[in-house]
Amino acid sequence: MLRLEGVSKSYGGTTVLPRTDLELQSGRVTVLIGQSGCGKSTLLRLLMGLVEPDEGTVWFGDEQVAGDQVLELRRRMGYVIQDGGLFPHMTARGNVELMPRFLEWSPDRLRDRVAELAALVDLPVETLERYPAQLSGGQRQRVSLMRALVLDPEVMLMDEPLGALDPMIRAELQRDLREIFRRLEKTVVLVTHDMNEAAFFGDDVILMRDGHVEQRGPISELLERPATDFVREFTTAQRAVLGVTS
């Protein structure tokens, strides 16, 4: 479904992503993991067409993520970032309804969809009338999730969506998210630096280092048969601190 073909990207002489080929599997959760600055967020932005590759092509199905169709393609992808990226001058509902209103949905369709999503992300409907500043961190991420899902995108791209939450809420939202992913059967790309989270979500884990893929496979494979010393160090360091549950 999503594919990078010979894509590279550098900023001001620093190569963030050397020439890379990568294909992401449909209907599954792919986790991009690595230290900060390893290029995982850039990869996500390339997939959304938020940054343009220096060379190579990003494919969404058989369409190129470039030029005029980028806007159209972005509407078929949902995007959630660490602090939610909610527009602070709009209520939660305003945030969720922004795109449907722009696309001139009927009021009935809009109302039904918002109610459906609120139930899905387990958010009380009255919360929707609040402004982002009046919501808790967890509520903000749930609203952000609703906004990303409202157009029923084929792909969800999530950049450290739970990174800013405290541990209790984080654990709760992790469970809810996994449940939602399972139910919707969407193609999900999730960026994290946390092995624990990767293990929790990942059918397919991609461990990145300095812009290139160090190892790709199920989490168990990374743990049991690390391809390089770096993979072993990375997985054991985090395991020592957290204790991996899978």
Next chain:
Amino acid sequence: MRRVHRLALLSLLAVLTGCGRSDVVVGSKDFNESTILGEVVAYYVESNGASVEHRQRLGGSPVVWNALLSGEIDVYPDYTGTLRQELLSELKLKDDDELREALEERGLRMTRSLGFDNSYEIGIPNKPTAEAARRFGTDDLSDIRTISDLRRYPNLKCGFANEFVKRSDGWEPLKRVYALPQDDVLPLEHDFAYIGLANGDIDVMDVYATDAKVKVYDVRVLVDDENFFPEYEAVLVYRADLEERAPEVVSAIRRLEGKIDVDTMTTLNARTMLGGEEAARVAADFLNTTFGLEIVPKVPSIFERLARYTWQHLLLVATSLSAAIVVAIPVGILAAKQRQFGQVLLAAIGLLQTIPSLALFVVLIPLCGLGALPAIVALFLYSLLPIVRNTCTGLTDIPAGIHESAQAIGLPLFVRLWKIELPLAARSILAGIKTAAVINVGTATLGGFIAAGGYGVPIFSGLRLGQPYEMLEGAVPAALMALAAQGVFELAELVCVPRGLRLKPAD
């Protein structure tokens, strides 16, 4: 609806800039005697049945001269010496007949003398202060009778009107002809020179024959023993085409020849300068006595004056500020989107801000003429920077995550700008507009210098006449208007800044 607004705006501009023209437009320079003579001409012509507009205090000699050449005004009072020695100095005209020919070549004519010779003279204090006495080397100045006598006192401080310093019949040639040794020359407003002389800050100043303050400030007028100063017969200069357009106006103007002698003019000057009377009243009294007329001067009440100043001031501010908003916000957006180009743009607009405001007002006169237009253009230019900069800052300060989210959900560029970015930058943009408005209200008072109207009129008039109460008539309302502007935009913030941005975070 929009067209109605535009029409209203245009007609307001027309009223201010004088497009709805009277039969004859009288001009006058920015000093008291010129204003009185202008009023005399205006009232007299009007009493002869023509419609008149008097554009007072247009500026110095070159400004008014150019206004006459360009047809902005039809007639104004001047002096033969000024015309020959300053305005047409390169022609080296020998006498008034040659002056008439030179004027005729430019489509201009002049009357015979109005009856007095207002020559330049040089004055020193009758009784020096202790400080001045040190520079004279004596406190008895009774030996100094002629300009030649000044050669003996090289350390004197001179305070001359700006115009006098530069004129070809002014200080430099005077110094040459008399071989004067003084080098310490301070250019200043003529009316302040009297105060300087009285305080001992300066020792020598230029005065006019009809100066009312010569007696009040106890100035000793020195004899021009080398006959340096030419005659300065007061005349009215008018456009030759006025003879065809309004022959009755020209014959009325001609009837003023020889009617004002030196004593009369000095008295008229004293009544306004020292007695604080309106030039209009003094002029009307003179005409009533001389011609047996019954002119009632249109001296507006303080409320009428304030209403007029307020209206003019508001118009200057509102027009320039609205234009600045319309231009500066898109420019600010551009500057935010194109960072490098934006830096250049901001630097360029910042450079505009460094031009001294009075200089900018005056520089614009050749381009826009006199009146409200150059003031509006100058105020517009000054209002740009705060709005452009705050628009740019407001947009670039939006957190990256929000920018990215707006792009990621698939909103087109302009919708993003309109729905997300501008509302988020609203507070900053509004603050920029508020700053611009407050600066604008203050700077607009400089319009008093270039006939743009507004609160600057009483401020500068009071400054020239040394009457602080008149200055307050402009200064106090200007301050109030600045406060009001601040208040209005503070209210606007409640409406324009989205509610979600005014909330404190919950956790």
